[in-house]
Amino acid sequence: MTAPIIDAHQHLWRVDDGYTWLDDPALTPIRRTFTPADLRSQLAANGVDRSILVEGGRCDPGEAAVLLSHAAATPEIAGVVAWADPEDPALAETIAGYRRLPGGHLLVGIRSQVQSEPDPLYLDRPSVRHGLRVVGSLGLAFDLVIRADQLPAAARCARALPSVRFALDHLGKPPIRSGDITRWAAGLAELAACPNVTAKVSGLVTEADWESWTVGVLSPYISKAVDLFGVDRLMFGSDWPVCELAGGYRRWVSALRECLPDGAVFGPVAARTYDLGRE
Structure with missing residues (x-):
């Protein structure tokens, strides 16, 4: 049976x-409502079976109820990564509340907008690490949405918390427009050395020039990720509908398949990272 x-x-x-x-x-092109029906259409058109629904930068607990209800009513949504503040003293209770919501059994991860934190030592804070331990102890992954300059701090955090599963979003946002691959690659190497981290090959088209990117422009960054993580720790992500700003779902999937002929990144790693087998 095909995965x-x-x-x-x-x-x-x-x-x-x-x-x-x-x-x-x-x-402006994505400043509109996107519904589960829109998602189902995209998945079907691109031969994708299931997806992980990730918080969208609203940054309040009320969003979780909406996303989990979407998941409960949409068979294609395999799990939800909801927003929560790692420094919330009541984080465990917040997560327990999410799990009591309709669709709460589909909660598979937590994310906060670390990329917006001005403190370069945010991930070194004891209060943040305590919260991430809580996330891990509750059987959830933590999505790292970070800037390239935050990769070393993320590596320190992952090393300090070996029992927590981390998923790096968008390969740490490499500076594709400038082409300055060296510092990003060094930071990615530090994080890839942590066996409790997997990474999403996602979000790259919006880090490149939205109008002029090519497979050749993206390929060095994808190749570096393969060198450092191996295909057994990488997973495909569309970052839809954000990817509509730079060519759309189909063009990104086609580009990724050209760069990654090995099909491993298109399913098994996501299932393992988000513990989808418990379904």
């Missing part, structure tokens, strides 16, 4: 429901 193809990273949002980051004029 299902899993998109490890996509979003849904109601445009008038607190997603203020969409007010940026450059984001």
Whole structure:
């Protein structure tokens, strides 16, 4: 039996429901509501069986109820990575509340917007690491959405918390527009040395020039990730609908298949990272 193809990273949002980051004029093409029906259409059109629904930058606990309800009603959504603040003293209770919601059994991970933290030592804070231990102890993964300059701090954190499963979003946002691969690659190497970290090959088209990117432009970054993580710790993510800013779902999947002929990244790693076998 062929393993299902899993998109490890996509979003849904109601445009008038607190997603203020969409007010940026450059984001006009995606400043609208995206529904489960829209998602199902994209998955079917691209031969993708299931997906992981990830919090969308609203950054409040109320979003979890919406996302989990979508998952409960949409068979293609295999799991939800919900937002929570790692420094929340009541984090365990917050997560328990999520699990009591309709669809709560589909909670597979937690994410916070670490990329927006100005403190370069945010992931070194004892309060943050305590929260991440809570996440891990509850059987959930933690998604690292970080800037390239935060990779060394993420590596220190992952080394300090070997029992926590981390998923690196968007390969740590490499500076593809500038082509400055050296510092990013060094930071990625530190994080890849941690066996409790997997990484999503996702979000790269919006780190490149939205209009002019090519497979040749993306290939060095994908190849470096393969060298450092191996295909057995990498997973495909569309970052849909954000990828609509730079060519769309189909073009990204086609580019990734060209760079990664090995099919391993299209399902098994996501299933392991998010413990989907418990379904």
